[in-house]
Amino acid sequence: MLRGRRVVLGVSGGIAAYKAIEVCRRLVDAGAFVSPVLTPDSLHFVTTQTFSALASEPARTSLWDSPEPSPHTALGQRADLVVVAPATARVLAAYAMGMSDDLLVATLLATRAPVIVCPAMHTEMWEQPAVQANVALLRERGVTVVDPVAGMLAGGDVGVGRLAEPADIVAACDRVLGGGDLAGLRVLVTAGGTREPIDPVRYIGNRSSGKQGHALADEAAARGAEVTLVTSAGRPAAPGVEVVSVETAAQMEAAVAARSDDADVIVMAAAVADFRPKAVADDKLKKGDGVPEVVLEPTPDILAGLGARKRPGQTLVGFAAETSDVVANAAEKVRRKNLDLIVANDVSAPGVGFEHDTNAVVLLREDGSREDVPLADKRAVARAVLDAVLDLRSQATR
Numbered sequence: 001m002l003r004g005r006r007v008v009l010g011v012s013g014g015i016a017a018y019k020a021i022e023v024c025r026r027l028v029d030a031g032a033f034v035s036p037v038l039t040p041d042s043l044h045f046v047t048t049q050t051f052s053a054l055a056s057e058p059a060r061t062s063l064w065d066s067p068e069p070s071p072h073t074a075l076g077q078r079a080d081l082v083v084v085a086p087a088t089a090r091v092l093a094a095y096a097m098g099m100s101d102d103l104l105v106a107t108l109l110a111t112r113a114p115v116i117v118c119p120a121m122h123t124e125m126w127e128q129p130a131v132q133a134n135v136a137l138l139r140e141r142g143v144t145v146v147d148p149v150a151g152m153l154a155g156g157d158v159g160v161g162r163l164a165e166p167a168d169i170v171a172a173c174d175r176v177l178g179g180g181d182l183a184g185l186r187v188l189v190t191a192g193g194t195r196e197p198i199d200p201v202r203y204i205g206n207r208s209s210g211k212q213g214h215a216l217a218d219e220a221a222a223r224g225a226e227v228t229l230v231t232s233a234g235r236p237a238a239p240g241v242e243v244v245s246v247e248t249a250a251q252m253e254a255a256v257a258a259r260s261d262d263a264d265v266i267v268m269a270a271a272v273a274d275f276r277p278k279a280v281a282d283d284k285l286k287k288g289d290g291v292p293e294v295v296l297e298p299t300p301d302i303l304a305g306l307g308a309r310k311r312p313g314q315t316l317v318g319f320a321a322e323t324s325d326v327v328a329n330a331a332e333k334v335r336r337k338n339l340d341l342i343v344a345n346d347v348s349a350p351g352v353g354f355e356h357d358t359n360a361v362v363l364l365r366e367d368g369s370r371e372d373v374p375l376a377d378k379r380a381v382a383r384a385v386l387d388a389v390l391d392l393r394s395q396a397t398r
């Protein structure tokens, strides 16, 4: 979708400006016509020469030194897409407030093309209410935000604020323009741990944070899929992802059942409770009434139900969080539940599974073949899972 499209690449003055060089290169490689616009302060980090050499036309830095009499309107009106990577706190604020004080922000205000901003800054800056409010305002106005990721920052600090990977930024550009290798596919993802009420204030839950399921939904959307995310984790999802919030296994089952027939790919990453209290007290159980006896009953096996009514052309992916005999248990589930793929992890290993930002998994296919995905960011694991899904689907049509 990038081929032949006009992309304005805005670069502002953060330490991650060097990664914009890679973004520029990838956009050009994908066939886009790239017009770089660098803020004056970005020139402390990168040079116009580099961008002029790699892009489709010379880099611009000012409203006043361009061959066009009105460079911001010319750039803004011609653009199919404007992407700012990295977007500093200052650019986000100026854009949110409509402060047209340099060529980049003037171009952002002078365009009707879709806009993507890719913030990057130290964690303290990123978490500032002022910065978060500006980002929220831009999101509300339809701007696509490619969120910063957790990792190593300038000066050796570690935290959230690192610019998203150039490949992800280019994938977002492709998606916003209607492309991506999952374009045309409807993907249903579940995420989070369910909460099974005991009384109005207490529940039985599990440690799932929903991070892996959300990473899968975000990655599928970035690759052009039409994504529905049924989630019990109160986390944000990428723009374009339809979010259905649920709490209990029964709600998750109903939400999935209502959407599963239309889905081409179903990825059940949620940690659905296996048992729930048989009776839910109407009123809060009182300490003074003694230790309550909570009788449990099994919840519906959503994944097995989906496997039983899987339609031709549908790809069904399950997750298996195990603490022992990981591969053997997962292999048994693939067969018993009629899955195409299972993502198995040993949640007792360091950095793996629940609550972590990282995961290490084994992808087991129904034909018995396996692929090991070593410890990586959950987004990278999501990428590997979706690559395997695409591979399975292309094999099925061969």
Ligand SMILES: Cc1cc2nc3c(=O)[nH]c(=O)nc-3n(C[C@H](O)[C@H](O)[C@H](O)COP(=O)(O)O)c2cc1C
Pocket: 011, 012, 013, 014, 015, 016, 039, 040, 041, 042, 087, 088, 089, 090, 091, 120, 121, 122, 125, 154
């Ligand atoms: C070494 C260094 C690194 C910086 N990195 C960032 C950054 O990653 N993100 C950010 O928002 N500001 C960063 N700043 C602050 C911006 O450079 C500063 O706000 C500047 O005025 C932004 O200009 P611009 O938005 O016009 O490009 C950094 C400053 C310095 C000195």
